[in-house]
Amino acid sequence: MTIRTRRGWRLPVALALVGALAVSAAACSSDDSSQQSLDKITMMTRLFGTAPKADGEVQKAVEKLIGKKLDITWVPNAEYGDKTNVVLASNNIPDVMAVDEKAPTFVKAAEAGAFWDLTGKLDKYPNLKPADQQTARNSSVNGKTYGIYRVRPLLRSAVVIRKDWLAKVGLQQPETTEDLYKIAKAFTEQDPDGNGKKDTYGLIIPKWPGGYASSSPYDVIETWFGAPTGWGERNGKLVPGFDTEEFYQANRWLKKWVDEGLINRDFATLDSANWNDPFVQGKGGIIIDVNVRANQLIDLFKQKTPDNIDKVVMVGNLKRPDGQKFSAPFTGYNNVLAISKQRVRTDKQLDEVLATLDKMQSKEGSILLTNGIEGRNFKAEDGKAVPINQTDPAVKVIQNDVDKAFIQLGTRASVGLGAYAPKYADEVSQKLYDLRDTLMQEDLKTAVHNPALAVISPTLIQKGSTLNLIIPDARIKYLSGAITEDQLRAEVKRWYDSGGTQVAQETNDLVAKIGK
Amino acid sequence: MATDLLPGAPPGEPKTRRPWRERVVPRKPGRRLASALRHRWLYVMLLPGLAYFLIFKYWPMYGLHIAFKDYLPFLGYSGSPWVGLKHFQALFAGPDLGRLMTNTLILALLTIVFAFPAPIVVALMLNEVRTSVVKRSVQSLIYIPHFLSWTIVASLTYLLLSADFGVLAAFIDDLVGGQQVDYVAQEGWFRPIIIMQLLWKQTGWGTIIYLAALAGVDTQLYEAARVDGAGRWRQLWHITIPAIRPAIVVMAILTSGHLLDTGFEQIWLMTTSLNRSVADVFDTYVYYIGITQGAFSYSTAVGLFKGLIGVLLISGSNWLAKRLGQSGLY
Numbered sequence: 001m002t003i004r005t006r007r008g009w010r011l012p013v014a015l016a017l018v019g020a021l022a023v024s025a026a027a028c029s030s031d032d033s034s035q036q037s038l039d040k041i042t043m044m045t046r047l048f049g050t051a052p053k054a055d056g057e058v059q060k061a062v063e064k065l066i067g068k069k070l071d072i073t074w075v076p077n078a079e080y081g082d083k084t085n086v087v088l089a090s091n092n093i094p095d096v097m098a099v100d101e102k103a104p105t106f107v108k109a110a111e112a113g114a115f116w117d118l119t120g121k122l123d124k125y126p127n128l129k130p131a132d133q134q135t136a137r138n139s140s141v142n143g144k145t146y147g148i149y150r151v152r153p154l155l156r157s158a159v160v161i162r163k164d165w166l167a168k169v170g171l172q173q174p175e176t177t178e179d180l181y182k183i184a185k186a187f188t189e190q191d192p193d194g195n196g197k198k199d200t201y202g203l204i205i206p207k208w209p210g211g212y213a214s215s216s217p218y219d220v221i222e223t224w225f226g227a228p229t230g231w232g233e234r235n236g237k238l239v240p241g242f243d244t245e246e247f248y249q250a251n252r253w254l255k256k257w258v259d260e261g262l263i264n265r266d267f268a269t270l271d272s273a274n275w276n277d278p279f280v281q282g283k284g285g286i287i288i289d290v291n292v293r294a295n296q297l298i299d300l301f302k303q304k305t306p307d308n309i310d311k312v313v314m315v316g317n318l319k320r321p322d323g324q325k326f327s328a329p330f331t332g333y334n335n336v337l338a339i340s341k342q343r344v345r346t347d348k349q350l351d352e353v354l355a356t357l358d359k360m361q362s363k364e365g366s367i368l369l370t371n372g373i374e375g376r377n378f379k380a381e382d383g384k385a386v387p388i389n390q391t392d393p394a395v396k397v398i399q400n401d402v403d404k405a406f407i408q409l410g411t412r413a414s415v416g417l418g419a420y421a422p423k424y425a426d427e428v429s430q431k432l433y434d435l436r437d438t439l440m441q442e443d444l445k446t447a448v449h450n451p452a453l454a455v456i457s458p459t460l461i462q463k464g465s466t467l468n469l470i471i472p473d474a475r476i477k478y479l480s481g482a483i484t485e486d487q488l489r490a491e492v493k494r495w496y497d498s499g500g501t502q503v504a505q506e507t508n509d510l511v512a513k514i515g516k
Numbered sequence: 517m518a519t520d521l522l523p524g525a526p527p528g529e530p531k532t533r534r535p536w537r538e539r540v541v542p543r544k545p546g547r548r549l550a551s552a553l554r555h556r557w558l559y560v561m562l563l564p565g566l567a568y569f570l571i572f573k574y575w576p577m578y579g580l581h582i583a584f585k586d587y588l589p590f591l592g593y594s595g596s597p598w599v600g601l602k603h604f605q606a607l608f609a610g611p612d613l614g615r616l617m618t619n620t621l622i623l624a625l626l627t628i629v630f631a632f633p634a635p636i637v638v639a640l641m642l643n644e645v646r647t648s649v650v651k652r653s654v655q656s657l658i659y660i661p662h663f664l665s666w667t668i669v670a671s672l673t674y675l676l677l678s679a680d681f682g683v684l685a686a687f688i689d690d691l692v693g694g695q696q697v698d699y700v701a702q703e704g705w706f707r708p709i710i711i712m713q714l715l716w717k718q719t720g721w722g723t724i725i726y727l728a729a730l731a732g733v734d735t736q737l738y739e740a741a742r743v744d745g746a747g748r749w750r751q752l753w754h755i756t757i758p759a760i761r762p763a764i765v766v767m768a769i770l771t772s773g774h775l776l777d778t779g780f781e782q783i784w785l786m787t788t789s790l791n792r793s794v795a796d797v798f799d800t801y802v803y804y805i806g807i808t809q810g811a812f813s814y815s816t817a818v819g820l821f822k823g824l825i826g827v828l829l830i831s832g833s834n835w836l837a838k839r840l841g842q843s844g845l846y
Contacts, residue, residue, distance in 0.1 A: 465804065
């Protein structure tokens with residue numbers, strides 16, 4: 001009986017509670033966003049280390065320059081994609097955010113009107129106006145500009161090799177893929193570390209977080225063998241790179257490496273954050289990645305063996321066995337800064353934000369974002385930034401804030417292209433840094449550009465989630481020996497059957513419409 | 517007093533407390549209210565629990581309707597267009613459902629077969645231990661893994677089993693003498709590793725409830741059985757197991773409700789390109805599609821479908837428990 005009595009009252013109590021909740025929820029969401037002032041601009045971008053403090057010197061300096069307060073959300077690089085999706089699903093989209101403009105969630109949100117279409121609106125801002133029309137087109141979404149591209153060098157791919165090991169096994173710097181194979185073989189079998197044990201290998205590859213054509217070591221090697229970077233023309237039509245014979249040749253070649261133990265055996269699982277470790281610890285001796293890795297490795301050797309840091313040699317893209325050279329380029333940008341409409345409602349407000357960004361990307365602003373505060377952490381000398389006061393803890397903070405965080409807000413001068421080129425304290429680092437440009441100029445002559453960078457097929461936006469995993473997964477499975485080449489080909493066919501056929505058709509149509 | 521103001525409260529009702537028995541009897545609504553008011557502190561104590569369920573369990577269900585919409589955050593709940601069963605059709609017509617079902621069900625089955633009985637067996641074994649020091653210390657030691665997060669368990673697994681530097685992997689390979697196997701990357705090893713992690717982490721914790729049930733068994737029964745000449749096994753079979761059977765049944769029903777919750781964190785952390793075909797389960801798929809790829813409506817539809825199967829499973833096992841003569845959950 002007691003139970004009956006209580007049950008009779010459960011519902012009313014519950015209803016009353018729901019009512020109370022609804023009222024309080026409504027009370028919370030009753031601010032009118034169009035009335036909000038833009039004295040404070042909210043931003044979100046990538047972070048590569050510890051997040052700067054909001055009252056840090058760099059942020060203060062930037063705020064002083066632009067005359068507005070900043071509220072910056074720093075998101076660790078590894079989780080940036082997930083966080084972007086969560087932010088896009090929230091009521092709290094920052095005014096300015098760095099986004100992958102081809103990510104399905106962003107495209108859907110932008111097409112629904114969540115972001116400003118900046119097509120043709122940037123020309124009146126001298127520092128936001130695209131410096132390079134090709135990159136501007138590549139960073140558009142089917143011809144529409146949704147953001148200001150963050151410039152990067154046009155070509156960054158390189159091969160980094162242990163210099164002392166190379167000398168030990170008596171081999172020259174590689175020029176062809178076969179040279180590299182010989183080096184890897186020697187690194188594996190000739191005991192380059194001299195400890196008497198066969199405990200080393202050649203190439204280090206980590207678990208790759210991105211999909212197909214995301215500048216992974218696999219993608220770079222495929223390009224060397226002549227496969228397109230992403231999309232390429234075959235018989236007058238654009239086809240995805242994995243639908244070419246060169247793709248299979250490259251992977252057959254790389255499979256031989258895996259079979260002969262020339263690659264770390266945990267290449268499918270090694271955390272990419274620990275990519276440098278085997279190199280520095282003397283387990284593996286080759287990394288195929290962006291050229292900035294050479295300097296990263298030197299910095300690590302500085303900590304490990306400070307008196308002997310000259311252990312890295314860097315070469316550019318390699319010729320394939322028949323002597324032809326194809327180089328893997330970069331897109332020339334990395335993400336765009338998009339402006340959300342959540343708080344920025346009117347054209348006048350948009351102008352206010354763009355003018356602020358324009359100040360931020362000025363010469364002075366670029367120096368702040370990419371080099372730091374002149375006289376505090378660096379001084380300019382012959383157009384180069386020379387680090388100063390680096391032992392002062394406060395200056396260390398500035399240097400960290402710039403290198404790991406604020407540089408990600410730069411659009412004109414950016415990673416790999418600082419406002420001032422850095423001047424290194426040691427000769428080894430300086431040489432490797434200077435080598436980047438030499439290699440880039442050389443390799444750009446043979447670069448295989450992706451003609452479809454500017455477009456994204458509607459089907460891919462809808463079905464990308466299932467389609468995008470097929471090829472990279474199958475490639476790794478093939479390399480590890482879990483599937484045969486025939487099965488790899490079957491997976492490519494599965495890609496076409498699961499919607500890839502439409503993707504290819506739409507990509508061709510869009511490229512024809514928009515132009516390369 | 518407030519009771520007087522309420523409709524239906526009979527006038528002249530004595531305001532003094534009556535004995536409990538008497539208070540149970542009244543059935544008229546007014547009396548009910550009076551009773552509720554008298555027990556108001558009990559209701560107040562109920563509020564936090566109610567609030568928890570409303571805020572964290574019922575309130576979010578409102579969002580489920582985006583499974584029937586093409587939800588775009590910018591357009592909001594009300595602005596997104598209705599699309600009917602489009603996302604469910606996509607799920608049933610698409611290539612993923614079969615794989616998800618298979619993987620989820622196989623893992624669920626393995627969990628029932630290995631992870632569910634493990635605490636019972638361990639509890640029974642601990643129950644037979646005479647020295648209480650040994651019993652207590654073993655019990656505490658096997659609890660500990662429960663308090664480690666899955667991230668740590670996964671990291672430990674990689675450290676132990678990695679083909680490149682895994683201590684345990686190297687040991688096994690030396691023992692077997694075969695070529696080195698990359699346990700963490702191979703499809704065939706995915707499920708065994710998941711089950712082994714589960715056993716290591718949760719068995720000790722699971723024994724608590726059974727040990728509690730075992731503690732409640734009347735020792736006279738054992739004495740009587742011994743007098744009648746029952747050995748250890750007989751005692752186990754005729755006294756111990758019947759005594760903890762209700763606990764087992766309740767745990768079984770509760771487990772069946774969570775069967776499809778195959779442990780998102782654990783599986784997500786152990787997934788690689790090489791084992792994805794056996795590792796994809798509903799939970800990881802929903803996360804991947806919803807958060808990583810941003811297909812909110814579709815992933816909600818998948819999650820809702822999973823929820824429906826979960827309801828079927830729990831009501832099915834409840835029905836089965838009742839058919840087998842046990843008291844069900846409801």
